[in-house]
Amino acid sequence: MKNVFFSTIALTILSISCSENSLSDNNEEINFNAHQIAGCNNSNSLEKINFYNSCFNYTFDETLKIDFCVYGNCCPNSNRFIIEQNIKSDTIYVTVSDTAANLCNCLCNYKIHLELTGLQKDQYIFYCNFDSILVYTENISKLGK
Numbered sequence: 555m556k557n558v559f560f561s562t563i564a565l566t567i568l569s570i571s572c573s574e575n576s577l578s579d580n581n582e583e584i585n586f587n588a589h590q591i592a593g594c595n596n597s598n599s600l601e602k603i604n605f606y607n608s609c610f611n612y613t614f615d616e617t618l619k620i621d622f623c624v625y626g627n628c629c630p631n632s633n634r635f636i637i638e639q640n641i642k643s644d645t646i647y648v649t650v651s652d653t654a655a656n657l658c659n660c661l662c663n664y665k666i667h668l669e670l671t672g673l674q675k676d677q678y679i680f681y682c683n684f685d686s687i688l689v690y691t692e693n694i695s696k697l698g699k
Contacts, residue, residue, distance in 0.1 A: 584641055584673065585670065585671040587670075588637040589637075590635050590664055590666055591621075591666070591667055592633075594631045594664065595665060609663070618668075618669070618673055618678075619667070620680065624689065625663055626654070626655070626661065627656060627657050627658055627661060628658050628660040628661060629658040631664075634652060634653050634664075635650050635652060636650070636651040639670075644678050644679060645678065646670070646694075647683075676696040
């Protein structure tokens, strides 16, 4: 009977932690959806890569939609990044991790798409770390770019 009780508690905790909803430090319920857009935007040899070539773009009304680029090995060209977020006050922290580095001798520019709903503020600061390197620091506003 104890095993059933502990298994039920463990399953409940696991199901809560896998949710795409998260609470900000203001107890707002934020819905976060992120994915890599499949395909290589530009392929380069390892010698010609310019990592800081930005393609940052956003729209912000009821939903904040952000598109930005990161570089990764050119194979495979889909489902290769882990994307995590954390929101504190007026700051959105996103971490992108490459799960398939060093498979081929070329790099691609990949687009990441994020959508956040439930945001209560009109302005945010967006930080993005890619494989432990800060690659984006952007001011985001509903009032315009």
